[in-house]
Amino acid sequence: MSTSILFYLILLIAGGFLSYKGFIHKNLVKKAGSIQLFFLYILIFIMGLRIGLDRKIIEAIYSIGFKALVYALFTVLFSGGAVLLTSKYIIKSHPKGEIENDS
Amino acid sequence: MTVKIILVLFGGILTGMFIFEPDFMLKTDTLLDVGLFFLLFFVGIDIGSNKKAFDHLKRLGFKILLIPISAALGSIFGGILVSGILGMKAFEGGAIGAGFGWYSLSAVLIAPYSSELSTIAFLTNVIREIMAIMFIPLTAKYIGYYETISLGGATSMDTTLPIITKNTNSETAVISFISGLLMSIMVPIIVPIFISLL
Numbered sequence: 001m002s003t004s005i006l007f008y009l010i011l012l013i014a015g016g017f018l019s020y021k022g023f024i025h026k027n028l029v030k031k032a033g034s035i036q037l038f039f040l041y042i043l044i045f046i047m048g049l050r051i052g053l054d055r056k057i058i059e060a061i062y063s064i065g066f067k068a069l070v071y072a073l074f075t076v077l078f079s080g081g082a083v084l085l086t087s088k089y090i091i092k093s094h095p096k097g098e099i100e101n102d103s
Numbered sequence: 104m105t106v107k108i109i110l111v112l113f114g115g116i117l118t119g120m121f122i123f124e125p126d127f128m129l130k131t132d133t134l135l136d137v138g139l140f141f142l143l144f145f146v147g148i149d150i151g152s153n154k155k156a157f158d159h160l161k162r163l164g165f166k167i168l169l170i171p172i173s174a175a176l177g178s179i180f181g182g183i184l185v186s187g188i189l190g191m192k193a194f195e196g197g198a199i200g201a202g203f204g205w206y207s208l209s210a211v212l213i214a215p216y217s218s219e220l221s222t223i224a225f226l227t228n229v230i231r232e233i234m235a236i237m238f239i240p241l242t243a244k245y246i247g248y249y250e251t252i253s254l255g256g257a258t259s260m261d262t263t264l265p266i267i268t269k270n271t272n273s274e275t276a277v278i279s280f281i282s283g284l285l286m287s288i289m290v291p292i293i294v295p296i297f298i299s300l301l
Contacts, residue, residue, distance in 0.1 A: 007136075008143050008261055012280060015147020020157075024148055032148045033269070039142040040265040041111050044236060046135050047262060048115020051229060053128045058120065060226045064219070067189060068226035074181035075200045075227070076234055079253035080246070082177030083170055087249045091166045095272065096247040 108266070109237055139261055146268050146276060153273040160274055171282035174253035175289055178203055195220055198297035202228045203286045204235065204256030204263075212294040216301060231256065235263045243270040251275070252282045257290055259283035 018024050019032075051057055060068070087094045119127075160167070182200020183193045198220070202209025206228030214221040235254040242251050248271035255263035260283025268276040 007140060009280075009284075011140055011144040012147040012150075015144040015149075016151035017147075019148040019151030020154070021151075024152075029148060029152045032145045032152070036142060036145045036149065036265055036269065039138050039145070040269065041107070043135065043138045043142060043262065043265065044108055044111045045115040045118075046131050046138065047232070047236070048112040048117075049119040049123065050115075050128060050131050050135075051233075052116040052119020052121075053123055053125050053131070054119075055125060056222075057226065057229055060222050064223050064226060067223050068230055070189065071182060071185050071196070071199050071223065071227040072230035072234060074185045075178040076181070076231055076254055078181030078184070079174045079177035079256065080242070080250045082173040082180075083250050083253040084247060086169050086173040087247060090169055091163065091249075093163060094247050094249070095275070097244060 108240070112233065112236055142265050143261075146265060149268060150273045150276050155273075160277055167278045167281065168285070170249055170252055170278055171285040171289075174256065174282065175201070175203065175286055175293075177253065178256065179293070192301060194297045194300045198294050198301075199224045199227050201290065201293040201297060202231075202257075203290055204228050204231045204258045205287060205290050206232065208290055209294055212291065213298060216298045232258055232262065236266060239263060239266045240270045243267075248272065248275040249278065252279045255279065255283060257283055257286040260287060 019029060084094075179197050179200040182196040182198070184196070185191075186193050186196025186199075189196075195217075198213055198216075199209070202224050206225050209228055210221045210225035213224045231254075235256070235258065239251045239254055242254055251267045251271060252259045252275070255267060258264075259267060259279040260281075264276065264279055264283065267279045271279075
């Protein structure tokens with residue numbers, strides 16, 4: 001996991017640095033969004049595949065699915081709520097809305 | 104986008120359940136890594152091409168660290184609250200909440216204490232990741248960009264980062280990576296603390 005994290009960081013910084021310095025062709029920068037989307041759907045499919053392949057998950061859904069669902073809902077809601085309050089009242093920056101085409 | 108994401112996700116789940124054998128799982132590790140490597144490189148290109156984002160990040164400074172900290176505290180509090188509702192021990196709920204969506208690690212860390220709690224943690228964090236994939240676009244549109252990071256939790260640095268990037272802005276993408284990294288570091292520290300208190 002730690003090696004993967006290091007690779008993620010290196011690739012993210014490499015892409016950012018090359019693009020920031022203007023070493024990436026304009027057309028590729030323009031297409032970066034579409035390429036991301038392509039890989040995104042592949043990754044989501046693989047994530048789904050992994051869930052479907054893991055028989056433990058499928059079996060667990062029947063036995064403790066309700067408890068897990070309640071935990072997932074509450075952890076997400078309270079986590080989001082805490083971030084909402086922090087960004088509005090402490091950071092005082094709270095962007096939202098349609099996707100900003102700032103690239 | 105949300106509908107497409109849900110269709111692709113459930114397409115993957117059904118394919119995994121009915122077409123492939125469980126031993127195909129090992130191959131998906133490599134596929135996931137390669138896909139993520141490409142994706143993060145292009146996310147980097149997207150971020151780097153937007154110079155405004157860096158200026159804004161400089162202005163926010165260390166305040167951005169408050170996002171993963173508040174997301175973590177909220178998640179743990181939510182877990183403790185549910186444990187009260189379901190009649191479980193408070194620290195059990197804290198341990199589940201402190202998984203921050205990293206289902207494999209949180210389940211492994213809890214397993215020596217209780218296999219049932221470990222399974223609940225595992226499934227909770229799987230559901231959390233599915234919810235993140237499905238609701239990040241709507242959260243960005245109607246609630247806020249930074250709240251998408253709390254949905255992703257520890258995964259906001261890898262698997263859910265591309266969805267956050269596509270639905271927010273470059274500045275949020277950078278904060279998302281930093282937050283995901285910090286929350287990933289917190290999981291193996293905080294979960295064992297809660298377990299030791301049981």
